[in-house]
Amino acid sequence: MTDKSNEIPEELLLQEKRLLRGTHSVEPAGGLAHKLMVSKQRGTPLRIKLGLDPTSPDIHLGFAVVLRKLRQFQDLGHQVVLIIGDYTALIGDPSGRSATRPMLSQEEVAANASTYVDQLSRVLDRSRTEVRFNGEWLGKLDFASVVGLLSRMTVAQVLQRHDFKERFEQNHPISLHELMYPLSQAYDSVIIHSDIEMGGLDQTFNILAGRELQKEMGQEPQIGLFMPLLVGLDGVKKMSKSLGNYVGIAESPIDMFSKLMSITDEMMRDYFVLCTDIDLDEMEALLKDCASGVTNPRDVKRRLAQEVVTIYHSKEAAIEADAECIRVHSSRELPTEIPSAVVPAEVIEEGKVWICKLLVSTGMASGTGEARRLIQQGGVKLDGEKVADATQLISVSQLEGAVLKVGAKRFVKLSVS
RNA sequence: GGGGAGAUACCCGAGUGGCCAAAGGGGACUGACUGUAAAUCAGUUGCGACAGCUUCAGAGGUUCGAAUCCUCUUCUCCCCA
Incomplete structure (x- = not known):
């Protein structure tokens, strides 16, 4: 991919630009254009991998940031491969956590997985989505193979990862099985021949581990496409199910709308960029008016909330939710539906x-x-x-x-x- | 295998015999205000119709009195081998 970058056709560069909206980074830099070109030359769609951790069934806006990006790829004809981490859920992904995750029972995983797939279709194109459970291959590994896999990574490498490092330095417990998580995720990439793995920034280590392992096993390595982590409703921590600071994509228009209205003013830009399709120039104009006092930030938030509700429900639902929320919150009147x-x-x-x-x-x-x-x-x-x-x-x-x-x-x- | 440190309310964390229903922070909730539901400020945050009652990992014990002292149990971390 070294000396061919100047041969990349205009059309693909445009695609690349659109695909890069809101992304945090690509690893290695420039890898995306290269992959797009390879795909075009070979006439085969790219296989874009996303790992799902079926710990809790609600898909939220933070996660949807990644899903929506996948959808963009699908619209260009590429293939999405979802890996339901049923087997790895038995381990518990330590990413971004300061504590050991609870392991899940098989029943919980299965139940969560089906809810997941259900909700996913709100964003993804099912016809270009392949769903795989990593128990399919991880469950078949015998002990010798596991040890063989483990030999490809060192403790120092794993401890580089900031969350492990932090826990290690602060004397918080790290179970051995947690150390295997990155490797098993990397192995997923090998099995499905991933070209691109998407993930939140918190997945950096895991995704890069996939690259390394693919290289070692003689495959063309995937590139990592990282989306920033969406800040949760509290405005401080990343949006996550377990922190409860999230907006679920299956929530009712009203709930969605009112939650979005409660974000702080500073969070609006990120939410616009990552959660809506609004034209970025238009967004800048809105935010500018807001900063200069021409527009009430509340109304810009209303626009944001409408955009989001429109994506997951409909334009009508958004308008209705808006009116309803104004009635309850701004005018402090009774809502139309009272439990x-x-x-x-x-x-x-x-x-x-x-x-x-x-x-x-x-x-x-x-x-x-x-x-x-x-x-x-x-x-x-x-x-x-x-x-x-x-x-x-x-x-x-x-x-x-x-x-x-x-x-x-x-x-x-x-x-x- | 040996030695040491620790477990406090939703979370973090102070408290090392009575003044402890337990500091402080975060979060949450309520109110005021605003440009809004944001920001800011104030109040509340074990249960209780307010007399009291039950808490400081669990079980016993010492004491007039225990979150605090002793014993055992469970769990966690560190160091040595």
């Missing part, structure tokens, strides 16, 4: 219910202590009336059909059993 809750009979005494018990029994507070606190802080309203007294008893006749509101955004419609 209902039944007031259980055991909290009713002589036709009356203590307000704190009511809050607890309808799931609005975790204990009467919290309920009391919420009332004292003025966060509880019953049918629009602020509840001022935490000792208040409410007669049942007042409750049927009444709306109980806690904080700015939690509502239930009451009914008496």
Whole structure:
């Protein structure tokens, strides 16, 4: 791939440019154009690998960053190979973690995997997607082969990886089996003859390990295409299932929309670039107006949220969600759909219910202590009336059909059993 | 195999006989304000209709009194071999 770079046709360079939107880096640099050209010359689509870790079934926007990139490749005729890490899930990927991951049972893995594939089709083109379970080959390795594989990597190499290094230096436990993770992922690349492996930046080590192993085993090495990690809703850590700071791609338009509206102003750019298809020049203009005070950042966020909801649902759903969120959050009115809750009979005494018990029994507070606190802080309203007294008893006749509101955004419609 | 260190509330982490329901931070929640749901500021954050009750890995023990001292158990880390 050394001296041919100037021969790359214009068309492929354009493709490359589009494919590089939002990417963090390509390893080795320039490798993408080379792969595209090889594919064109041979007339075979590229095999683009993505490993999935079926630990938890929700696919979130952070992960979708990578998926959407895969879709771009598919639209150019390339083949996506998804590796469901059913076998490696038994190990637990240590990437980006400071603690050992729990191992999963086979049943959990299987259940998660099927949910995964289901959700994936929201982004990917199924006809150009091959789904493989790495247990298919990893499960067949005997001990001698495993040891043989292990001999291709040294402890020093593995300890280079920052998360291992960190844990090692801080005296946090590292189990031996975790050290095998990069190698087993690398072996996946060998088996499926991967041309490109996609991943978040946290996958750098694993993906490069794949390159090394392929080279050692006489294959043309894959290139690594790295996407930046999307910052989670907390604005600090990467978006992840286990941290709970995520937006799932299967979530309802309303949930998606309102979560996106709660990101900090600084996060908007990344979200636009990585989670939407918005024209980048247009985005710059929006952000500029926002910074200069011409536009309320809230409205730029609305645009962002609309773009995202449109991708996973529809334009109509986005507009609806927008209106709904404005109604609830900006105007602080009642949402159109209010979940209902039944007031259980055991909290009713002589036709009356203590307000704190009511809050607890309808799931609005975790204990009467919290309920009391919420009332004292003025966060509880019953049918629009602020509840001022935490000792208040409410007669049942007042409750049927009444709306109980806690904080700015939690509502239930009451009914008496 | 031997020696040492450690396990504290959602998380991190102080506390080494009573003043400890346990500092501080993070997170979460509520309120005020705003340009919004962001930012900022304030309050709350074991349970409890507030009298009390149950917590500091688990089980026993010492003591008027234990997160703190002793014994055993479980788990983790370090060092030596």
